[in-house]
Every structure is written in structure tokens, then in C-alpha cells.
């Protein structure tokens with residue numbers, strides 16, 4: 001027999017998941033902006049020193065670095081939201097978006113109809 005959430009536990013875990021995802025999203029957004037600005041500043045600084053062919057290589061390398069940082073943060077954000085999200089006790093379906101709102105409103109799983117929240 002799998003556990004069913006209490007209403008309080010359900011609400012707390014739902015809130016904790018949203019906060020974890022929100023703080024990770026803010027971190028990713030702010031870091032992307034700073035890394036982007038840092039990359040542009042670096043190119044601005046290095047370009048006068050380099051010859052034209054070197055500039056192209058340097059620009060591509062800097063852009064690649066930016067893409068790697070942003071990509072890594074997006075993967076991390078995906079991981080955080082995957083770990084933070086609640087799952088239905090009976091069928092392990094992730095509680096996200098509509099399925100989460102339906103569970104909150106009806107206390108039941110959208111997919112299998114199993115009880116999610118014991119009132």
C-alpha cells in the first residue's frame with residue numbers, strides 16, 4: 001500500500017517544489033545575463049589585440065563558452081524541477097501543471113483516479 005499525502009503535506013511539498021524551481025530559474029536567468037555581458041565585455045577588450053582571423057576564432061570560442069554555461073544551467077534546472085515535483089502515490093505519474101491542479105482540486109490522480117490526498 002502506497003502512502004497518500006495529507007492536505008498539509010501536499011501543500012507544503014507543492015510550495016517547496018515551486019520555490020526550489022523559482023530560485024533555480026532566477027539563478028539561471030541572472031547568471032546567463034552576467035555571463036553574456038561578461039562575454040561581450042571580454043570580446044570588446046580582446047578584439048583590438050587580435051588579428052581578424054583570430055577574432056573569429058575567439059568570438060566562436062567565447063560564444064561556445066556562453067552556450068556551455070547556459071546549457072549546463074538549463075540541464076540543472078530540468079534536474080531540479082524533476083526532483084522537486086511530486087508524484088502520484090499509486091502510479092508514480094509526476095504532478096505537474098494541469099495534473100497537479102486537478103489533484104489539488106479533486107484529491108485524485110488524473111491518470112488512474114487513485115487517491116492522492118487524504119482529507
Ligand SMILES: [Zn+2]
Pocket residue numbers: 088090091092093109110111112113114
Ligand atoms: Zn495515478
